[in-house]
Every structure is written in C-alpha cells, then in structure tokens.
Amino acid sequence: MPLTLIGSPRFADHVTPPGHPERPERAEVFDLVCQRWAGRNATVLAPREAGRDDLQRVHTPAYLDALDATAGRAVALDPDTFTSPDSVAIARLAAGAACQAVDAAMSGTPSLAMVRPPGHHAESGTAMGFCLYNNVAVAAAYARAVHGLAKVAVVDIDVHHGNGTQAMFYADPAVLYVSLHQYPFYPGTGGAAEIGRGTGAGHTVNVPLEAGATDADYDLACRALVVPVLEAYAPDLLLVSAGYDAHHRDPLGGMRVSTEGFATMAQHLRGVADRSSRGRIAVVAEGGYDLPALADGLEVTLEALAGPAAVPDPVHGDSARAREALAVVRAILQPLWPTL
Numbered sequence: 229m230p231l232t233l234i235g236s237p238r239f240a241d242h243v244t245p246p247g248h249p250e251r252p253e254r255a256e257v258f259d260l261v262c263q264r265w266a267g268r269n270a271t272v273l274a275p276r277e278a279g280r281d282d283l284q285r286v287h288t289p290a291y292l293d294a295l296d297a298t299a300g301r302a303v304a305l306d307p308d309t310f311t312s313p314d315s316v317a318i319a320r321l322a323a324g325a326a327c328q329a330v331d332a333a334m335s336g337t338p339s340l341a342m343v344r345p346p347g348h349h350a351e352s353g354t355a356m357g358f359c360l361y362n363n364v365a366v367a368a369a370y371a372r373a374v375h376g377l378a379k380v381a382v383v384d385i386d387v388h389h390g391n392g393t394q395a396m397f398y399a400d401p402a403v404l405y406v407s408l409h410q411y412p413f414y415p416g417t418g419g420a421a422e423i424g425r426g427t428g429a430g431h432t433v434n435v436p437l438e439a440g441a442t443d444a445d446y447d448l449a450c451r452a453l454v455v456p457v458l459e460a461y462a463p464d465l466l467l468v469s470a471g472y473d474a475h476h477r478d479p480l481g482g483m484r485v486s487t488e489g490f491a492t493m494a495q496h497l498r499g500v501a502d503r504s505s506r507g508r509i510a511v512v513a514e515g516g517y518d519l520p521a522l523a524d525g526l527e528v529t530l531e532a533l534a535g536p537a538a539v540p541d542p543v544h545g546d547s548a549r550a551r552e553a554l555a556v557v558r559a560i561l562q563p564l565w566p567t568l
C-alpha cells in the first residue's frame with residue numbers, strides 16, 4: 229500500500245541545550261527513515277507551516293502571541309522546554325506536518341509525520357515537556373474543521389501521558405482520546421478515573437500501566453480494550469501519537485517494550501483503522517530518545533502501515549500489569565462502553 233511521509237532536515241533546526249534528550253539528532257533518524265522509504269512506494273512531502281487559524285483551534289491567542297515573541301531567541305519555557313532562534317518556525321512546521329498527515333489519510337494513503345518538537349504535553353495555554361504546539365491536537369481539530377469529520381480518535385502510545393491532548397478534548401465527544409502510558413510517571417495525569425467530562429464522559433480512556441510493562445502487557449491492552457473501544461466508536465479518522473519511549477532501551481521510560489512489541493501495536497492500530505475508519509490512519513511522532521530504538525520503531529510502524537492488515541498473534545509473557553490496569557479501567561468505563 230502506498231504511504232505518505234512528511235519530513236524535513238529543517239526539524240534539526242530546533243536546538244535544545246546540550247544533554248537534552250529531545251535533541252536535534254532525532255531529526256537525523258527521521259531523515260534516514262525518509263530516505264529509506266522514498267524508494268519503497270512512499271511519497272515524502274516537505275512540511276508546510278501551520279497557520280494561525282490551525283493553531284488557534286486548540287491554543288489560546290495569548291499563548292500563540294507569547295510563543296511568537298520567542299522567535300529569534302533562546303528561551304526556557306519551563307524547566308524541560310526550551311526554544312532556540314528558529315524553534316517557533318520549526319514547531320509550526322511540525323503542527324503543519326500533522327495536518328498534512330490528515331490530508332494524506334483522507335485521500336487514501338496511511339501517513340506518518342516525523343516531527344520535532346513533539347506535541348502531546350502542550351496545553352492550550354502552556355508549553356511543557358519538550359512540547360510547544362500540540363501537533364496531534366492541531367491535526368484532530370483540523371480534521372474536524374477542514375475535512376468536516378464528525379468523529380476523530382487519537383491513540384497515544386508514548387510512555388508519557390498526553391495531558392495536553394486529553395485536556396483539550398476532555399469535554400468533547402467528537403474526539404476520543406485513548407492513552408497507554410507508564411503510571412505514576414511524568415506528567416502525573418492519566419489515572420483510570422480520568423474519563424472525560426459532561427458530554428465527553430467516556431471519551432477519554434486511560435490505561436495506566438505500572439513501570440516494567442512488557443510486549444504482552446501492551447498487546448493485551450490493545451486487544452482487550454483499545455481495539456474494542458475504537459470499534460465501538462468507529463471514528464472517521466484514527467490519529468496515533470507515536471512515541472517510542474516505552475522501548476526497553478529508552479533512557480527516560482521505564483517500560484520493557486521491544487521493537488516487535490511496537491510492530492504488534494502498529495498492526496493492531498492499522499487493523500482497527502481498516503475495519504472501523506475506512507483505512508484512514510495518520511501517525512504523528514512524539515517521544516523516543518534512544519536513537520536506534522526510535523529508528524526501529526518508526527520502521528516497524530511503516531511496515532505495518534504499508535503491509536496487508538492482519539490481526540497479530542497474541543503475545544505470550546508477563547501481562548500482570550495490563551490485567552491489573554484493565555480490571556480497573558473496565559469497571560469504570562463499562563457503563564459508558566457496554567461492549568467492553
């Protein structure tokens with residue numbers, strides 16, 4: 229199946245302080261993946277900058293003004309989040325690339341936006357956790373506003389909870405947010421009882437996993453909860469916040485997921501998009517701080533997007549963490565999702 233990749237060497241021009249894990253070398257991994265896949269039935273697009281209208285669907289005008297004012301300067305926005313002179317422009321490319329991934333998915337090709345800075349911690353009025361604009365949230369709001377979609381799902385597999393994405397759509401049943409993450413852990417949100425508010429109740433689904441979760445834990449959580457919720461919701465588009473920092477080699481995360489584990493997750497998501505979202509799937513990069521693990525994770529994700537949809541075989545092994553989390557999550561969500 230043909231794919232669309234969005235990437236650019238420009239993503240190396242967002243410079244973080246020496247020793248920062250979200251470093252420009254991550255963009256070199258993206259470039260290598262682009263080069264490898266350009267010869268393999270993939271179209272590689274250069275990113276376009278998101279417009280103010282795109283950003284303002286999820287961010288406040290005051291926050292956008294404050295970020296604009298950092299152009300040309302190196303600023304510490306929080307203890308972990310920094311700008312360099314080009315960062316705002318690069319971050320606009322990241323958010324724009326996520327919107328292009330939506331366009332590609334809507335025109336029939338699965339897509340992957342390989343971007344930095346990442347986005348899922350950015351809140352409507354706050355930069356945090358290496359994130360400036362919330363790329364996947366900008367993309368979800370773009371899909372609703374520009375493509376007129378009624379229902380968009382975001383599945384977040386980054387090891388950290390996507391507090392920003394959750395908060396932006398917490399009361400909105402038109403955007404389902406599903407997250408698998410290490411808990412308790414940075415940023416502190418993502419407990420099982422956080423399920424949305426008002427008409428959005430049940431449209432935030434958190435699966436908090438204890439540190440040490442394995443391929444078998446992630447497979448079981450996908451099989452038993454993530455996939456059934458997505459099938460019940462039947463989104464018009466599936467977006468994936470694809471962090472690879474649950475990999476066992478990652479310096480920040482405390483999980484034990486292997487590259488094969490990421491392949492299994494990608495197959496689950498590709499499969500459910502085929503069955504429930506007319507094949508529309510757009511993947512947006514988030515974290516992942518071990519460079520070889522990041523490269524391998526992106527590679528197996530693209531293989532799953534390109535290959536025939538197949539339900540992966542169950543992964544055997546220690547799944548105690550998922551079983552414990554799923555019992556809690558199911559008890560809370562079953563009144564709202566009776567098919568669980």
Ligand code: ZN
Pocket residue numbers: 386387388471473514515516
């Ligand atoms: Zn992360």
